Amino acid sequence: MTRIIAFTNQKGGVGKTTSVLNVGAALAKKGKKVLMIDLDPQGNLTQSLLPEPPKNTIFTLLLEECKFGEAIVNTTENLLLIPCNNKFANFERQFAADADSQYIMVDFIEAIKKNFPNQLDFIIFDTPPALGLITLNALVACQEVYIPMNSQEYSLTGLNAVIEVVERVKKRTNPDLEVKGMFFSRHNSRKYITRNMVEHLNSEFPNKLMNTHIRVNVALEESPSLRQSVFDYDPSSNGAKDYSDLTDEIIKL
Numbered sequence: 508m509t510r511i512i513a514f515t516n517q518k519g520g521v522g523k524t525t526s527v528l529n530v531g532a533a534l535a536k537k538g539k540k541v542l543m544i545d546l547d548p549q550g551n552l553t554q555s556l557l558p559e560p561p562k563n564t565i566f567t568l569l570l571e572e573c574k575f576g577e578a579i580v581n582t583t584e585n586l587l588l589i590p591c592n593n594k595f596a597n598f599e600r601q602f603a604a605d606a607d608s609q610y611i612m613v614d615f616i617e618a619i620k621k622n623f624p625n626q627l628d629f630i631i632f633d634t635p636p637a638l639g640l641i642t643l644n645a646l647v648a649c650q651e652v653y654i655p656m657n658s659q660e661y662s663l664t665g666l667n668a669v670i671e672v673v674e675r676v677k678k679r680t681n682p683d684l685e686v687k688g689m690f691f692s693r694h695n696s697r698k699y700i701t702r703n704m705v706e707h708l709n710s711e712f713p714n715k716l717m718n719t720h721i722r723v724n725v726a727l728e729e730s731p732s733l734r735q736s737v738f739d740y741d742p743s744s745n746g747a748k749d750y751s752d753l754t755d756e757i758i759k760l
């Protein structure tokens with residue numbers, strides 16, 4: 508069984524890409540075979556893994572301009588990436604009129620599974636900061652949603668919007684879908700407001716708050732520009748510890 512996961516929040520800069528990068532790397536280090544799919548036209552995940560802009564991407568694959576083998580990159584052992592670039596901003600224009608425009612990623616995942624039979628333990632989507640057709644496709648194709656949140660700019664309205672979309676997709680198209688966990692991705696445990704939020708979230712969304720929160724950590728900020736996961740950049744950092752712990756929790760869920 509391949510677990511298919513999306514890190515989603517329509518709010519920008521809340522740690523989606525950082526989470527995909529480092530949970531992906533942690534899973535791979537723990538011996539899982541992982542495919543990360545960059546679905547964000549900003550291409551931040553891709554840029555933090557590849558030295559050169561990719562010729563082939565999720566978009567050229569979907570347009571059948573290339574084969575799987577030409578687009579999938581083996582970044583490190585057990586860790587594969589399907590890259591993205593800004594051309595993917597044309598996804599809606601290209602596919603929105605199709606009757607099955609919500610199911611493009613479902614079909615794509617089926618094709619991946621055929622190409623990698625029994626080989627992948629995890630497929631992880633990085634999604635853009637919007638609840639448009641791209642994110643909808645990820646939600647229809649995945650089983651598990653994790654929501655990174657920024658405790659400094661926390662807004663319940665934003666959070667409710669993600670959860671409402673997940674519930675709608677679950678009800679109409681993907682009954683397997685579930686919000687598995689929420690976590691703070693830049694946690695400052697000394698701040699009172701954060702403790703207050705933890706209590707609030709626990710009562711509003713019971714059993715959804717992960718035990719691990721990611722502390723504010725400079726290694727997490729610096730590592731992407733050197734195209735390293737936090738585990739390669741500074742394995743003794745708080746960032747490495749927290750993402751390792753979060754990943755252990757995800758494995759057990």
Ligand SMILES: Nc1ncnc2c1ncn2[C@@H]1O[C@H](COP(=O)(O)OP(=O)(O)OP(=O)(O)O)[C@@H](O)[C@H]1O
Nearest residue numbers: 519520521522523524525636692693722723724728
């Ligand atoms: N725990 C942390 N400590 C310090 N910096 C962090 C931490 N987590 C993320 N960052 C930094 O915050 C910025 C935003 O993070 P990231 O790119 O992961 O967010 P995002 O949700 O993917 O953003 P977007 O919505 O634009 O895709 C990045 O510069 C990242 O390096």
Ligand SMILES: [Mg+2]
Nearest residue numbers: 523524547551
């Ligand atoms: Mg991002």
